[in-house]
Amino acid sequence: MSITTVNPATGEDIETYETLSQDDACAKVDACHKAHSEWKLRSLEDRASVIRDLGQGLRDNKEELAQLMTREVGKLIKDSRDEVELCAAICDYTAENGPSELADQQREPDNAGRGIVTFSPIGVVYGIQPWNFPAYQVIRYAIASLMVGNGVLLKHASICTGSGLMIERIFRDAGLPEDLFTVLVIDHDTSDAIIAHDKVRGVTLTGSDGAGKHVAEKAGKLLKKTVLELGSNDAYLVLEDADIDTAVEVCAQARLYNNGQTCINGKRFVVTDAVYDEFVEKYVERFKSIKTGDPTAEDTDMGPMSNADLRDDLQEQVDKSVSGGAKIACGGAIPDGAGAFYPATVLTDVAPGQPAYDDELFGPVASVIRAKDDEDAMRIANDSRYGLGGGILCKDEQRAIELASKHFDTGMVFINVYGVADPHMPFGGVKDSGYGREHGGFGIKEFANAKSIFVGPN
Incomplete structure (x- = not known):
């Protein structure tokens, strides 16, 4: 063999x-x-x-x-x-x-x-x-x-x-x-x-x-x-007092880093109602600006997925989510041409029962979920069988630290930043x-x- x-x-x-x-x-x-x-x-x-x-x-x-x-x-x-x-x-x-x-x-x-x-x-x-x-x-x-x-x-x-x-x-x-x-x-x-x-x-x-x-x-x-x-299907919370421009950049990096194929990528973006419309508008525009292409070129923002089979699996998850009520705000379709490329994609109206909510989408697809308020956002974040990482976007840093330490049911939490791993900090998760x-x-x-x-x- x-x-x-x-x-x-x-x-x-x-x-x-x-x-x-x-x-x-x-x-x-x-x-x-x-x-x-x-x-x-x-x-x-x-x-x-x-x-x-x-x-x-x-x-x-x-x-x-x-x-x-x-x-x-x-x-x-x-x-x-x-x-x-x-x-x-x-x-x-x-x-x-x-x-x-x-x-x-x-x-x-x-x-x-x-x-x-x-x-x-x-x-x-x-x-x-x-x-x-x-x-x-x-x-x-x-x-x-x-x-x-x-x-x-x-x-x-x-x-x-x-x-x-x-x-x-x-x-x-x-x-x-x-x-x-x-x-x-x-x-x-x-x-x-x-x-x-x-x-x-x-x-x-x-x-x-x-x-x-x-x-x-x-x-x-x-x-x-x-x-x-x-x-994991890590949740990033955009709370009511978040700086939206910062939140958009951090959440874009969190979802698209490594062509969207990282266990600790942000995958679900839970946005409070007070800032939802502004965040989604700017987030979609950020995703539309992503340049996909040759991964050896210095000006490429995102390369291909690792192989065509995994890309096809991702498309099936997107299609099932849309059938379940999710909407495609941008991307969402396999492009023509050679290579295992997939566009930067944003899904809205993501809800329980859809793969975009329940499962791990291992590719450049962001699931945006509306929360009533900060408390509801924390509830949604923990409504997962997974628990590797997550993020909090808000101006009140001390409050974010308290949420991270006392309420976020994961092994790692990033506050107003996205990160992958660091030799100085423990890496790992809980639950599934x-x-x-x-x-x-x-x-x-x-x-x-x-x-x-x-x-x-x-």
Whole structure:
């Protein structure tokens, strides 16, 4: 069996890769475990030094990796370059903070002379990652696991197979021990076998809630730790006192960043009645101004979707929403011509029962929902099975912070700004958006064994 990657901007084939047999894939797991057995004995400072070198390796290869990511998934080239820089920053943050985060802690237990809490590696961690951030999704879990002393396996999305293999090469050239980070080019059946492999001790997945449930079930039956970062339909609240021009810009960026294909994109825009008409008028005009085209061109605002099948799925969601009462304010139809392009689209009259309200629309389609007032807007925001992120647009910053901390049922909230991820802040969700955290010092301990050592009295 083979995998052929395709440029979504042109429809042209990029490269063909042969998949591994189950036996060959399992042999790579064994090799990764052996490499981990040596890596775990190196000091925290030594591991941090290597991780710092991995960050430099990413910077040294930034343009080559960025160009490949753009060819494989259609990201704007400037966003691909920024993504590589974010990955390098994660390496820097981990190298700087990893040794202190994982340092032994001294305790005073009642049943012994003294206690030590040490953070030990658990073994081999298997990551199943999506295509929308071909480098970041990998670095996010891999660097934290390597810092702890684990071995790392990667099954990347098939459409960005080349990006995964390039990262493996960059890591090896930067000094990471052979086999410690290993890409598995495999199918889904073999992936299930890797989850079941006795040397795989942890599994992490970024993807849909359906995929998360499948992986959690497979791993849970074997009592293996999982971290799941799943989909969402994040709500951005435009409250009565919002600055509308600011709200329009933030909400446009929140919906269209990365060609509208980010789990933490804003997807539902809940606007209070007092400012609804002004917001919608300006928001639609902003979307109509978006220039869609060649993702390698510096003046392009939005590139193609990652492939034509996902674009067709998005169109079906739009059509079903319109059949259920939603209205198309702009966009909403697949354009003629080559490539998996889809226009910046605004839907209004979005209501429960429509895919635009209930589900995740993974593409450049904004769902605008009218709320009676600020309290109603907060209710609508939480009326979702998902809970990854969300946003609040309002002038009263302190009130927004209180709403975010006490009422917004998500893992992350952005106030008067849109953001994706930052090494300093924990990343993750609640409800059907998954569980576990990455970044911010939290992620580094997700696949660590917090081990208690009791020492008798002198």
